[in-house]
Amino acid sequence: MEVPLFLQVCKLLVSIGVVLGLSLIAERVSTRVAGLLSGYPLGTAIALFFIGLEIGPDFAADSAVHTLAGFTATLALGGGYLLCGRRDGLPGVLAGTVGGLLCWLAASTVLASLAVTRVSGTLITLAAIGLFIGLYRNIPERPATTRGAFSWPALGFRAGLAAAIIFLITGLAHVLPAAWAGLLSAFPVTMFPFLVILHLTHGAAPTATVIKHYPAGLGSLLAYALCVSLTYDRWGLALGTLAGFAVATLWLVAWTRLHASHRRYRRHGRA
Known part of the structure; x- marks a missing residue:
């Protein structure tokens, strides 16, 4: 199925805007808030919406069921990036990217073999959220500090990476079954480019802070995927x-x- 140019341009503009917005929040507000917003249904909403436009609401609704469990693979990606990307600069980014993607692929392969339902997919990810929150509890809070001025190369990098990921996911959805389309929709379209950008510009410590708070924001993603899996084919x-x-x-x-x-409560208890 050929995708109209208008839809392609829309995907490009939306994905660019979301990633740039997250980067500005991390620098101007806090990495904690950015980590929570990385769990907001931004990239997943973009992917599922355009899959629905290009293939059909029924297919997108079926994919969203598998997206519920796919967030566990996203958590695995964050954990792999955290373990492997401990160095600052490009070496840390490359190591974190390889480690994160391998963990995501391993987890997704396991999840794709399961007969996932709305209930089981939600429970799998809720258990993973609890596990990763516990694992990350001792990671120190390190804010990002603003560096430098506006940079066209940085803007181009952010735009290109965000657009490439969203186009790859929606493109593969045309040739893959709903299970894999759903798992791909759970891929951190906005968080992953954001981690790379933050790591390159501010180092490994603030990046770890974003990863630490990412599981806490996944509840909203679960709520979103569950809702659209029930409403896309009924309400449009x-x-x-x-x-x-x-x-x-x-x-x-x-x-x-x-x-x-x-x-x-904790502060008052200590006082």
């Missing part, structure tokens, strides 16, 4: 996407408030 892509973002936003707000209350 537009309403299904809006409903998914509404549910994801409610989850993220509730989680943020719960986390803030927990931190206040």
Whole structure:
């Protein structure tokens, strides 16, 4: 199926804007907030929406079921990047990328062999979230510091990497079954380029901080994927996407408030 040029341009502009926005948040706000927003349904929403436009809402809804379990592979990618990308600069980025992608591929291969349902996919990822939050609890908080001014090469790199990933995922969805299309939709389209950018410009420590907080934001991704798996073939892509973002936003707000209350309780307890 030939994809119209208009859809290709839309994919390009949306993917570029999201990745650049995450990078600005990390530098201007905090790496913790950027890590949480990396778990917001940005890249997954882009992938599933354009898969639905290009192939069909039914196929996208079926893919979203497998996306629920696919977030476990995304967590594996973050863990592999963290373990292998401990050095600053390009060597650390390359090692982290190789380690992360190998972990993602291994986890995705296992998940693709399972008969995943909405319930089992959600439970698998919830268990993985709890595991990785526990594993990351001792990672120190290291904010990113602003360096340098606007750079056309940096902009081009961010734009090219984001566009390449989203085009690859949506392109492969045309030739792969729904299970693999769903797993690919769970790939961290926005987080991965963001990690590479942050690592190159600020080093391994702030990058580890983003990875540390990424599992906490995955609840909103789960909520989004579960919602669109139920609504895409019934309500259509537009309403299904809006409903998914509404549910994801409610989850993220509730989680943020719960986390803030927990931190206040711990401070008062120590006092």
